Amino acid sequence: MTDPAPTPDPTPISARAQVTAGPPYLADLNPEQRRAVETVDGPVLVLAGAGTGKTRVLTTRIAHILATRRAFPGQILAVTFTNKAAREMKTRIGDLVGGVVEGMPWLGTFHSIGARILRRHAELVDLKSTFTVLDTDDQIRLLKQLIQADDIDEKRWPARQLAGFIDSWKNRGWTPDQVPKGEAFAFANGKGGELYDLYQQRLKTLNAVDFGDLLLEGLRLFRDNPDVLADYQKRFRYMLVDEYQDTNVAQYLWLRLLAQGNPNICCVGDDDQSIYGWRGAEVDNILRFEQDFPGAATIRLERNYRSTANILAAASHLISHNEGRLGKTLFTDVGDEGAPVTVQGVWDSQEEARVVGDDIESLQTKGHALNDMAILVRASFQMREFEDRFVTLGVNYRVIGGPRFYERAEIRDALAYFRVVAQPADDLAFERIVNTPRRGLGDATLGIVHAHARAERIPLTEAAAAIVQTEELKPKPRKTIADLLTMFDRWRGQLETLPHTELAETILEESGYTEMWQRDRSPDAPGRLENLKELIRSMEEFENLGGFLEHVSLVMDTDSDDASDRISIMTLHSAKGLEFDTVFLPGWEEGLFPHQRALDESGRAGLEEERRLAYVGLTRARKSAKITFASNRRIHGLWQSSIPSRFVDELPADHVDVIETSGYGGLGGYGASRFDRIERTFDSAYSTPGWQRAQRRGEPQATRRTAPMIDGELVASETDDSAGYSLGERVFHLKFGNGVVESVDGNKLTIQFDKAGRKKVLASFVERV
């Protein structure tokens, strides 16, 4: 970047020193961070490794733009992926600038900013500005209707799958007419494309959009209305994008259109932390940045402020097994290299939970807070075992992720009532509550209303209103519907007169919804009533019902401000962006992590994404990371034996400790007793394609592998593990019983068990009969 021609500086030397030192908010930045903040003009890509102060750079950069008066708050576009990230940025900018940032109206998630723009120009994309944002559930229900109407076998072609296709098309920026033939054919023998088109039409009549539309329709808006686009291009003098590696094609196109106005776009991301490929994220966006934005400056942030040297070394070495990276190497100056990453093999998932539980208790007695620890699992089914164990031990825990507040049935019902009041054309909401609580309005009655609505192309509420004027319905349902409509009319009339929280309460009371749960004798009914109260309480911070509904559809996260000391349990995906002193990483087994499905469906790309997930997991740890793997795990109710994850092999031996577990009765297992690392003699032979192929095929002549290896070195070696077993030999396994050895591959045996079928097990877990 070239500086403007220097002008003579009249400031006295003494003061100039301060000028070079810069404003106070720049003072604590390291040189790279500072460059990332100060390179404000032109495209900039900041490759920010885990724990290198990414958010800090982003927020300071905004503060810098404001402080140097390059732009007003309203001229900066700053997009994030999650509401949490947006919120954090807001508060941190506030801290930097001092006081509240009055209006950074364009700091938010892609979706909320997309919605904001769409509402302003709704009529240009055939919508009214009151449009509803449908969530996945509504989306699927709508698609189901379309599939049924088209006489397609729902069993073979589930709505859920179509929703997936449509989502991915939207992620790629395709409107119905842009979907390639081959793609459209993937669903229901070619019906996919039509259904997408039909779906979009239905959305328009419902005055609704789905999440994908918030961007795709925005894209269409910009393309079809150059004046509107030009307006925003002019408005946004500086653009900042967080987590750029997670952007999909639609988001990329959207950004690129806006950036055509001026090139002051700064994208921050880390290709090594791209873990959302399965939902449309394109790592390519970040890899291609320099081509996309000519003259881009690339700045690497590699100085890590979070983790110990051991943890960084383990993570870096692991991720170096990926190809096609932009390449970063994290380092730290902190002298103390900390404890090595530990790897421990256990018998089964229960023992895994036990071992982790014991660790936690001993850390606790040493004064560590539970809040500083987390368990990061690959799949949520793994959580249960830990929860069970913690309940028995009396360890407080919290599960992060999982079913969210706004996804609960009672909340969705209540919201559906509000939606019908605020937006009469919202058929999906109407259908949801028309017979909740039970009013005796079933398919028969609804069918008639539906038919009329379809024939006249009007919303259900309108159709219902017309029908009650006729003799078409039997007296009873006719009166019920009439009464319901009267109630809705009354509530709509109160929109202006009653405060929205009171109106909400009134609606739930008068509709009989609250009563329905009061009468319910099931154990969770009181909790549901409590949730409804909470819902009303949370409405208070909004100005009106519309504002609240927008919040609910776009800001589906509820931050529980729970201050108590608890260990967190969550998936690796939801751990991104967080950090803990101690991180437990259970379930590092082939098939689970890397997940078999990722390998089957996405091959090498899938494996690399899994590896990045492992990298994300490790880099969450500040002081200590503890990996475990189990030899047996129950999946879908069946016991499966498993072998350690290849990621264990990919850790650098020098920074890892293998922990021995005593006590599976003489069955030498992983980590049992043998700590000695055998001198590496085969060196990189284990990572060659040939070896890997051999491993896959189980070729017997492949280098015999007798114990888990870390980075090609044998650890915990039970050198004799497989030595004695030969084909056809009868063996006994604690969990699977008796069986016959079918093949031998290093320490892995394939055994045909008499009862349990064919399994791959470790030689150390079987005995000769």
Place this chain on the structure above:
DNA sequence: CTCGGCAGAATTTTT
């Protein structure tokens, strides 16, 4: 219209 039984699936998740 409602309830019970059975088949089939069961990563990752934000908005």
Place this chain on the structure above:
DNA sequence: TTCTGCCGAG
């Protein structure tokens, strides 16, 4: 194994 969603009977 456990949950969900669909279909048939009452």
